[in-house]
Amino acid sequence: MRRPAMYSRSPRTPNASDDGSPAPAVVDPAVAEAQAAPPARQGWQPGRRSFALLSLALCAALAAGGAAWWQRGNARQLTQKDIDAAVLRTLQTNTLPSPAAKAADIVRPSVVRVVGYGPEKATPEARTQKRGRNMAKGKSPEAPADDGPPGQVERGVGTGVVIVDKGVILTNLHVVAGSETIKVTFADGLEAPAVITGVQPENDLAVLQAQKIPDDLIPAVMRSTADLRPGDQVAAVGFPFGIGPSVSAGVVSGLKRSFRSPEGKQELGNLIQFDAAANPGNSGGPLVNMDGEVLGIVTAILNPTQQRTFIGIGFAVPIENAASAAGSPPF
Incomplete structure (x- = not known):
């Protein structure tokens, strides 16, 4: 339907001026304002830009999620062959401690040095031990001992093992037999006097009690020999x-x-x-x-x-x- 023209509310609309010249055309103010408005700016308006950025971010997130899902769906599962190859590569490129080294590391905190002091013995075994100790210290094999209590010498040097954390130590009876003084040295370097609290001559065993012990003394773990076999x-x-x-x-x-x-x-x-x-x-x-x-x-x-x-x-x-x-x- 054809839209009728809109005119002003003037009381009369002459077709011509009084002097006979044509009357100027009367223009609707709304039309004039529309015609006088500057042309619209090209490009995005603020509201449109925000919407576009939001749309772009949403698309990127969907794309990333789709890629991650695709990777999860297509990731290759590890097989036993892959695991075996990784273990073999580790064994080839890393030096592992020997079983004996690991065993020694476990028991070493429980091992003590035992020295018995007293009058010097003249037995062949005592002379052999004395020569060995002197040579280990860089001395002449027959040099006299000089690290014992006054008037005493090392009569026996041996080893002991802590079996109770209160300082109970097992050793051989022949290491401490006849000693007037016994000294034990723990793994951390602590030196302490010790006394004999029990003996079992038929098995050449002695039980010592240290008079002073480290704060964190670790006793050894004992294992039955019932299942021990030659070759172990x-x-x-x-x-x-x-x-x-x-x-x-x-x-x-x-x-x-x-x-x-x-x-x-x-x-x-x-x-x-x-x-x-x-x-x-x-x-x-x-x-x-x-x-x-x-x-x-x-x-x-x-x-x-x-x-x-x-x-x-x-x-x-x-x-x-x-x-x-x-x-x-x-x-």
């Missing part, structure tokens, strides 16, 4: 010739062995035979499995000569016998 791996930890703590590794080479001392004074039975190196000073120290658990107390080495050094066979008292000497059978 073992390690001996101790102070051969006073040097240590030292570690040697080998295997159990026999069970229920007997040993007679070179002087023929005593025969020990039901011993664990092993081939981990042991020398004078290892006596009283722990024989452990690869979990660092104590299987026995090193007590003797077999050597038919007068050298009293290791030639391949050592003996240990099973821990069942050793613990009973302390009055606390563990199994």
Whole structure:
């Protein structure tokens, strides 16, 4: 429908002026204002820009989420072959500690150095130990001892193992027998006097009580020998010739062995035979499995000569016998 023209409210609308000239056209104010308005600016207005930015952000978020979903959906699952390859690569590129090293690390905090002081003995074993200690210190083999109490010398140097955190220590009887003074040195370097609280001569065992102990003393874990077999791996930890703590590794080479001392004074039975190196000073120290658990107390080495050094066979008292000497059978 054709829209009628809009006019002003003038009382009359002459077609011409009084002087006969044509009358000027009268324009509606709304039309005039529209015609006089400047042309619209090209480009986005503020409201339109905000809407466009919001739309763009929404599209980007949807695209990112879709990509993540696609990656999750298409990620390759690890197979056993991948895991085996990763483990093999780790083993090839990293040096792992040996089983004996791990076992020694476990038991070392429980191992102590034991020294008995008293009048100097004249036995072949005492002379051998003295020469070994002097050579380890860079001295002449026959140099006199100078680190004991006044008027006393080192009569026996051996090893002990803590089995109770109150300072109860197992060692060999021959290490401390006849000593007037006993000194133990713990893993943290603390030195303390000790006294004998129990003996088991038939197994060459002695129980010591340290008069002073470290704040964080760790006792060793004892393990039954019921399932021990020849060929099982073992390690001996101790102070051969006073040097240590030292570690040697080998295997159990026999069970229920007997040993007679070179002087023929005593025969020990039901011993664990092993081939981990042991020398004078290892006596009283722990024989452990690869979990660092104590299987026995090193007590003797077999050597038919007068050298009293290791030639391949050592003996240990099973821990069942050793613990009973302390009055606390563990199994």
